Amino acid sequence: MCLAVPMRIQEIRPDGMGIGELAGTRHEVDLSLVKAPGVGDYVIVHAGYAIEKLDENEAGERLALFKELADSWQVHSP
Amino acid sequence: MKYVDSFRDPAIAAPLCDRLKTRGAALAARGGRARIMEVCGSHTMAVGRHGIRQLLPENVTLISGPGCPVCVTAPGYIDAAIALARRGVTIATFGDMLHVPGSEGTLGECRSGGASVEVCYSPRSARDLALARPDREVVFLAIGFETTIAPVVSLVDLALREHIGNLSLLTAFKLVPPALRAVLDDPEIQVDAFLCPAHVSAIIGPRTYEPFARDFRKPCVIAGFEPLDILFGLCAILDQMVEGRASVENLYERVVHEDGNPIARALMDRYLRPVAARWRGLGQLPDSGLMLRDEFVRYDAEKRFDVPVGPGRESPGCLCGEVIKGKRSPLECPLFAQRCTPTDPVGPCMVSSEGTCSAYYKYERRMRA
Numbered sequence: 001m002c003l004a005v006p007m008r009i010q011e012i013r014p015d016g017m018g019i020g021e022l023a024g025t026r027h028e029v030d031l032s033l034v035k036a037p038g039v040g041d042y043v044i045v046h047a048g049y050a051i052e053k054l055d056e057n058e059a060g061e062r063l064a065l066f067k068e069l070a071d072s073w074q075v076h077s078p
Numbered sequence: 079m080k081y082v083d084s085f086r087d088p089a090i091a092a093p094l095c096d097r098l099k100t101r102g103a104a105l106a107a108r109g110g111r112a113r114i115m116e117v118c119g120s121h122t123m124a125v126g127r128h129g130i131r132q133l134l135p136e137n138v139t140l141i142s143g144p145g146c147p148v149c150v151t152a153p154g155y156i157d158a159a160i161a162l163a164r165r166g167v168t169i170a171t172f173g174d175m176l177h178v179p180g181s182e183g184t185l186g187e188c189r190s191g192g193a194s195v196e197v198c199y200s201p202r203s204a205r206d207l208a209l210a211r212p213d214r215e216v217v218f219l220a221i222g223f224e225t226t227i228a229p230v231v232s233l234v235d236l237a238l239r240e241h242i243g244n245l246s247l248l249t250a251f252k253l254v255p256p257a258l259r260a261v262l263d264d265p266e267i268q269v270d271a272f273l274c275p276a277h278v279s280a281i282i283g284p285r286t287y288e289p290f291a292r293d294f295r296k297p298c299v300i301a302g303f304e305p306l307d308i309l310f311g312l313c314a315i316l317d318q319m320v321e322g323r324a325s326v327e328n329l330y331e332r333v334v335h336e337d338g339n340p341i342a343r344a345l346m347d348r349y350l351r352p353v354a355a356r357w358r359g360l361g362q363l364p365d366s367g368l369m370l371r372d373e374f375v376r377y378d379a380e381k382r383f384d385v386p387v388g389p390g391r392e393s394p395g396c397l398c399g400e401v402i403k404g405k406r407s408p409l410e411c412p413l414f415a416q417r418c419t420p421t422d423p424v425g426p427c428m429v430s431s432e433g434t435c436s437a438y439y440k441y442e443r444r445m446r447a
């Protein structure tokens with residue numbers, strides 16, 4: 001029941017509900033728990049609610065850091 | 079999606095596994111071992127799915143914690159839900175709850191007997207049910223950890239705004255930090271570090287774990303659910319242990335922010351207050367749950383229908399209580415994969431897909447041999 005998945009917001013309706021896209025399918029998403037949601041944002045959706053945004057910049061930075069660490073370990077590991 | 083797939087890159091995973099081995103060896107050289115509790119059931123599933131347990135050095139063990147809300151639900155709660163269903167109330171619930179054994183039976187059996195039990199993917203469906211059938215009382219089974227609490231309690235917010243009078247919650251909300259404290263307080267459970275839950279942390283924020291690092295000297299690392307997240311999270315824990323440090327590290331900044339999700343927490347604060355909660359396995363823990371504030375008592379099904387939730391009786395022979403605490407592995411349960419399977423579960427840890435027993439059934443059964 002704890003499943004939470006990233007979706008991209010495609011549409012925001014006047015009542016604050018949104019349409020999120022996941023692997024080509026559209027899902028109704030309640031956006032009331034996230035700050036200033038915008039079309040194009042990624043959100044983590046759990047039980048039909050966006051519980052937080054997924055920050056693409058942070059994701060990119062974290063990935064770059066992971067790559068850098070992995071590279072350094074590859075070189076230095078015995 | 080790019081930011082999901084990239085966190086599964088096997089080219090990065092390979093040097094990581096070497097790194098885990100060298101850090102494990104460094105720890106062993108100091109005479110140490112690491113017992114790391116993955117608190118959250120979704121981590122347990124991911125660890126199983128990606129075979130991460132098998133990649134670990136011998137002195138590094140991952141033990142599954144109390145982080146599956148279905149599994150920690152006490153049997154007495156199911157008994158109360160069944161009693162309500164028998165009284166002609168419509169029960170709306172997440173699907174997993176249908177198969178959790180109460181003292182006598184399950185809600186699923188109760189439904190086969192004619193009771194009205196509706197499965198909802200989102201709590202909003204319970205509001206739709208209540209609107210569609212104004213002649214019926216609808217009770218939502220309000221279980222879950224911090225991640226789920228705000229979505230569920232927003233039902234009360236909706237009911238108030240839309241003047242829905244036939245909707246209420248049977249609450250058994252649970253909080254993760256008091257469970258971690260209970261784990262640390264138990265001298266029989268030896269945990270050296272926590273791999274902290276990803277989406278619970280998105281709500282409560284990393285600072286909540288600080289007492290565990292500061293006072294208990296346990297490294298706490300927040301990681302996402304993708305394989306690279308988990309492997310790097312384990313490396314970060316071993317780094318801390320090798321260097322003799324204990325701090326809170328957030329490796330899931332793409333979702334978890336410094337102060338968590340204040341909107342969700344404000345909603346929780348408005349409607350809920352702390353209460354002692356009964357956990358399967360851990361027993362009654364003070365301030366480890368949330369219940370509706372007195373002002374909203376008419377949305378509290380336990381009071382509204384006067385169905386007190388008692389302790390109930392756990393399934394005989396089931397070790398879920400021990401499994402939840404990380405004291406025993408499912409592989410040590412004589413019923414595991416014998417009398418107890420996902421299609422015919424004896425205990426709740428085999429019911430929920432995030433339950434430790436069902437994760438082991440799906441991914442790690444062969445280890446038994």
Ligand code: SF4
Nearest residue numbers: 397398411418425435
């Ligand atoms: S295998 Fe089944 S009976 Fe054994 S602890 Fe797990 S859920 Fe309980």
